[in-house]
Amino acid sequence: MAVNVRIPTILRTYTGGQAEVAAEGATLAEVIADLEKNHTGIAARVLDDQGKLRRFVNVYVNDDDVRFEQGLETATPDGAGVSIIPAVAGG
């Protein structure tokens, strides 16, 4: 499945400054693994040492927060938009 991933400012050093990149994968975990192939080091910024999403990262597949879905196993259908966003905002 081909998806578009929106990259937050603090991760754009890994994507050559690009705010949006293409990636492949049927689940969020596969998408992140594919991102890592093309943008080495990015996975370790998003995932902790246990391979779980870091607690201050919000990830949305289309408009759905993956924490309300299946986390890293959330399906990423063809053409989906994936957004990675720092959680430390608001209030």
Add this chain to the structure above:
Amino acid sequence: MAVQTVAPAAADNAAPAVDLGPASGLSCRECGEVFALGPIFACELCFGPLEVAYDLPAGDPEELRKRIEAGPANIWRYAPLLPVPADVAEKPNLNPGWTPLVKADNLAREIGVAPGRLFVKDDSGNPTHSFKDRVVAQAIEAARAFGFTTLSCSSTGNLAGAVGAAAARAGFRSCVFIPHDLEQGKVVMAGVYGGDLVAIEGNYDDVNRFCSELIGDPLGEGWGFVNVNLRPYYGEGSKTLAYEICEQLGWVIPDQLVIPIASGSQLTKIDKGLQELIKLGLVEDKPYKIFGAQAEGCSPVSAAFKAGHDVVRPQKPNTIAKSLAIGNPADGPYVLDIARRTGGAVEDVNDEQIVDAIKLLARTEGVFAETAGGVTVGVTRKLVEAGVIDPNLTTVVLNTGDGLKTLDAVADSSQATATIRPSLDAFRDAGLAH
């Protein structure tokens, strides 16, 4: 703006490029990485929240106390402890703070607290009638320092008004974002200041997400979002609640504090403020307990506390306490840490209990609280009844906003006692002449 990472060792010697008084840099609360002062809010290594680090004034605490006491009757009396330039009081700002600490003996009697032990920190008297004026005042100074010309925010209502007003006074353009279903009063209070007010089709968490994305887009270039890219500075404004409470109690830390939780930022910064006062020797180091208060209809932190979790599972909010309706609270994990570290707790009350508590506070102390104040008073009552809050120790309950902001909450139950003809007979017949 590119993020500049500086090694911790170098940070001691690196002169900040901007004048924010004693602020020396930013550090990640999660992993400790240090960054130069700038409009950044999340750690590039772990996404953790960045906080302002200081070179706090060293020296005789008594001298500092006197200097503070001689300062203006607003938050700038604490300028030596805040990320603001020394001449902050001369700049156009709303100058919030130094609000009353109400000795609430009538309320204490009603809920079973010992006389002289219960206080309400009433922030409804700030310029735009909520505590948000404190945090926005800090953010304005950071926005000035970083050269922003537009001020923005994601808001549940109170912040939108605070930003609109402060921007108007300080000469910034403002463009604020709110959920489309806010209370009408808050919409009016945010829109009246002449800035742009944009209603987003979604809840607060949707608004917040939108703003976070806008910051990373050229469309948001040059904008200072007070609670996103200026959040580290903005958050420091809540420390002034801790400073004021302790000073108003005679430079003493209260035994127990009851604080509302939306994003959790306020609670964590009050704790930070108390720790700073101890470190500076301005107050005696003594134990205190912090209790977080949520509405049942948006209680992700309370649920996590009760379940023993250290991660907060987001919720879809459904409560009349809209100013607390953040289902995905950024500082939730730290609230849990603080409640547990201090021996406190996190509790919630339902909408009916919130309304009852608003009326109870109004009836006993003449303080008309917004729904968030109903939450803190309601939770205080609940925790006293449960034996969790000690009724014989000093307790400070926060009321963070004015009841005029959430009139709908009590409109149905606050009607005329009687409608009569203008005659003495009618008055007598109504049974009110006692």
